[in-house]
Amino acid sequence: MNYLPQLTQRLLTGSITIMLAACVSYWILSLISPNHAAAISLDQYLNQLLHGDFGQSQFYHLPNLDLILEKLPATFELVIITSLIVALLALPLGLYTAIEPQQRVARAVMAFSLLGISLPMFLTGTLMVYLFAVQLNWLPAFGRGEIVWLGSWPSGLFTVSGWQHIVMPATAVSLTLLPLFLRLIRAELIQVMHSNPVRLAQAMGITPWRIWLRYGLRNATLPMITMASLQFGTLMAYTMVAETLFQWPGVGSLFMQGIIRGDGPLIAAYLVLVSIMFLLFNSLTDLAYGLFNPHLAPWRQHTPFIGQDTP
Amino acid sequence: MNPIAHQKWLSTLLLALSCLMSGLVNANSLRIAYDADPVSLDPYEQLSGGSMQQAHLLYDPLLRWTTNHQLEGRLAPSWQRLDNFTVRFNLRHGVKFVGGNPLTALDVKWSLQRAKTSPDFKAIFQPISHARVIDTHTVDLITEQPYALLENLATQLFVMDSLFYQGFDEQNKAKDAIEKHGHSYASEHASGTGPFIVTKRQQGIEVQLKRQPNYWDHASMGNVSLINLTPIHDNATRSAALLAGDLDLIAPVAPIDHYRIKKQAGMHLFTRDGARFINIQMNQVTRPELRDLRVRQAIIYAINNKGIASKIMRGFATPAGQQSPPGYLGHLPKLQPRFDLDLAKKLMSQAGYNKGFRLTMIAPNNRYVNDAKIAQAVVIMLAKINIEVDLVTMPKAQYWQKYDQGGADLMMLGWHSDTEDSANFSEFLAMCRNAESGYGRYNGGHYCNPEVDRLVSASAKQTNSLKRAQMLQQVEQILYQDAAFVPLHWQHLAWGSRSGIDIGQVLTVGNIPYLADLVIDQP
Numbered sequence: 121m122n123y124l125p126q127l128t129q130r131l132l133t134g135s136i137t138i139m140l141a142a143c144v145s146y147w148i149l150s151l152i153s154p155n156h157a158a159a160i161s162l163d164q165y166l167n168q169l170l171h172g173d174f175g176q177s178q179f180y181h182l183p184n185l186d187l188i189l190e191k192l193p194a195t196f197e198l199v200i201i202t203s204l205i206v207a208l209l210a211l212p213l214g215l216y217t218a219i220e221p222q223q224r225v226a227r228a229v230m231a232f233s234l235l236g237i238s239l240p241m242f243l244t245g246t247l248m249v250y251l252f253a254v255q256l257n258w259l260p261a262f263g264r265g266e267i268v269w270l271g272s273w274p275s276g277l278f279t280v281s282g283w284q285h286i287v288m289p290a291t292a293v294s295l296t297l298l299p300l301f302l303r304l305i306r307a308e309l310i311q312v313m314h315s316n317p318v319r320l321a322q323a324m325g326i327t328p329w330r331i332w333l334r335y336g337l338r339n340a341t342l343p344m345i346t347m348a349s350l351q352f353g354t355l356m357a358y359t360m361v362a363e364t365l366f367q368w369p370g371v372g373s374l375f376m377q378g379i380i381r382g383d384g385p386l387i388a389a390y391l392v393l394v395s396i397m398f399l400l401f402n403s404l405t406d407l408a409y410g411l412f413n414p415h416l417a418p419w420r421q422h423t424p425f426i427g428q429d430t431p
Numbered sequence: 432m433n434p435i436a437h438q439k440w441l442s443t444l445l446l447a448l449s450c451l452m453s454g455l456v457n458a459n460s461l462r463i464a465y466d467a468d469p470v471s472l473d474p475y476e477q478l479s480g481g482s483m484q485q486a487h488l489l490y491d492p493l494l495r496w497t498t499n500h501q502l503e504g505r506l507a508p509s510w511q512r513l514d515n516f517t518v519r520f521n522l523r524h525g526v527k528f529v530g531g532n533p534l535t536a537l538d539v540k541w542s543l544q545r546a547k548t549s550p551d552f553k554a555i556f557q558p559i560s561h562a563r564v565i566d567t568h569t570v571d572l573i574t575e576q577p578y579a580l581l582e583n584l585a586t587q588l589f590v591m592d593s594l595f596y597q598g599f600d601e602q603n604k605a606k607d608a609i610e611k612h613g614h615s616y617a618s619e620h621a622s623g624t625g626p627f628i629v630t631k632r633q634q635g636i637e638v639q640l641k642r643q644p645n646y647w648d649h650a651s652m653g654n655v656s657l658i659n660l661t662p663i664h665d666n667a668t669r670s671a672a673l674l675a676g677d678l679d680l681i682a683p684v685a686p687i688d689h690y691r692i693k694k695q696a697g698m699h700l701f702t703r704d705g706a707r708f709i710n711i712q713m714n715q716v717t718r719p720e721l722r723d724l725r726v727r728q729a730i731i732y733a734i735n736n737k738g739i740a741s742k743i744m745r746g747f748a749t750p751a752g753q754q755s756p757p758g759y760l761g762h763l764p765k766l767q768p769r770f771d772l773d774l775a776k777k778l779m780s781q782a783g784y785n786k787g788f789r790l791t792m793i794a795p796n797n798r799y800v801n802d803a804k805i806a807q808a809v810v811i812m813l814a815k816i817n818i819e820v821d822l823v824t825m826p827k828a829q830y831w832q833k834y835d836q837g838g839a840d841l842m843m844l845g846w847h848s849d850t851e852d853s854a855n856f857s858e859f860l861a862m863c864r865n866a867e868s869g870y871g872r873y874n875g876g877h878y879c880n881p882e883v884d885r886l887v888s889a890s891a892k893q894t895n896s897l898k899r900a901q902m903l904q905q906v907e908q909i910l911y912q913d914a915a916f917v918p919l920h921w922q923h924l925a926w927g928s929r930s931g932i933d934i935g936q937v938l939t940v941g942n943i944p945y946l947a948d949l950v951i952d953q954p
Contacts, residue, residue, distance in 0.1 A: 182614070253677070260675065261668065261671045367672075382826060382828030
């Protein structure tokens, strides 16, 4: 098991990607803040990045990295809760709509998911504010609520008001992402259910639940992980919309303000950081592949892979 | 622990909690959201409406404008003009700064000197040459030239604690340093005599203020003891948060939300005439066509600014025919908005341009109410006299840079008089551009008429207000005839609140709310 070449290859391609992203960010910097870009050449800029210096915000006059790290916990919590909502709902709903496609509730779920895909988030978010905050007065309309400091990490997940505040933005983001996963799981399951091994299992009299969970769902995990890594960018983008809409004090709203103020250095630093995060996330996905299907482990030599359907 | 004891313990806790909660409610707290929070606690770091509003909470000026635009003594309850150069201010006795130091004439002198070094404020305080300390509680402000608006400037002279800002901070920088967005000591530590003190501040997230228990103004009826300020950039979110009951007071309110707030039970919308003058500068340097008086007049006649005020601004603006809003010294009632399409076409053909020409135009898209929409309407209106306009709108961050470069033929500009006086408009928008003196700094049209310069300069030295008014009105008359710029409207002010709060009691025409004097009812 020699995974060194694989690892070096990954590191190499990763650093080239980041390098390209950094060059693009420098180009954007020169568009937004020409004076700033004129003061520093591209190789100086890249050199600073390599040394972990992400420059100084033009507006705040503080290091960009500090600014972004300061706002990161809020965004992170929003992303985590959103992902949890998506994961906890997509699995059972996907399973249910695949098993009982003709039932009324299943049809309603599918229709609703179509709505979720089609409606833009700024609309659903605004409607949610109107309904739950303005009309019904159940949930607060903006902000993060009460914060508890866990060391240097400000968390909103340990207070009632924190949870009240996170419900709407997290639900709004998950409403757009949930349908994708739900439909993916459903499609995978329906496909697997008609495959030979499952038919064989049915013929052997294995209980339906065991078939659904063990043969069906397990096969749906890989595409789901792929989808998750692909949707990471979408998640970041939607989080930005949600942060603006609900005045969530996170990285996304910091970035939006940066755009409005024409804060070139901050925008450039954010882009580089997000591309690093992208890369890390994709690498994690590759590792996860390995856990669920040893054939695809990045540390393994490629061996011919025999699919489920091949006899 | 047996269940009963457990229950007792719980009920005690609940009781304690409810006492605490009711204590908080009784404390008359006010939750406010505005569009952006000031970058600094230092009143002299950044010249902006938000920073002036904040300065009135943390500091006191020598004088201030009342809600009906009269001067009122604050730290200086009385003042007299000694001669054309000098005004004597008698300071209030027994006033203390937050840090405990007593207020003296030395603080006034020091604050003035400091303000005169501020990049944003030095032009405003430029007419005052120095302060002369007479005794502990008497100070003279002295100008080099006779200057009519010395009292107006005293409304912007916030007195800071000179002893508190002595010495150096941990970074070895002078505590009184003014550095724009430089996180200086003064930008993060406030010691003023004002009605509120900062208890918590997270820039961009929230600011909490507590009423100063020993505030000197015992005559104030105000009952607000806690203020929580949150910046919410998005107009719709700000309005929704008010409607949802998460806030008590918001500003600004976008015109599109006015009706919604007005009709909602338990909500209150306050609007009043404002003094921010929105206009379009016609660049005579980039375009020879715009040097022709008839072309400039044609453009003014072609733009239906009454229509803009009623349709785009939804009545939330007063259409303007001049710079000075009603109530200002220079306002001349007969200068009404002009709109006459036939006359505009005639003027164009007289000038030999009946085939028209192309112009470029820039406007901000997040600075003034409906700025981009107004610019789009102007494009359509000018097409009717065959002027094709290429419009580019951009965020204010990029806009001012472009404006300073004179980057287009037509440029939108809004101006609020720093001194609440007519002359300030002309000094910045209509006088000949002069890099040395700073006059005509925002005169994007490069309009230049020596007679206007002469009258405006003379008006500054004229201390007789009747004669001064005549001069300033004459200036408006000349600018009107010369078609120096396209006057659009004066933008109104809007605040939304829950009922029980009437911000109108304490709001000045300059959009500064004296929150310390605000009397609110429990919801």
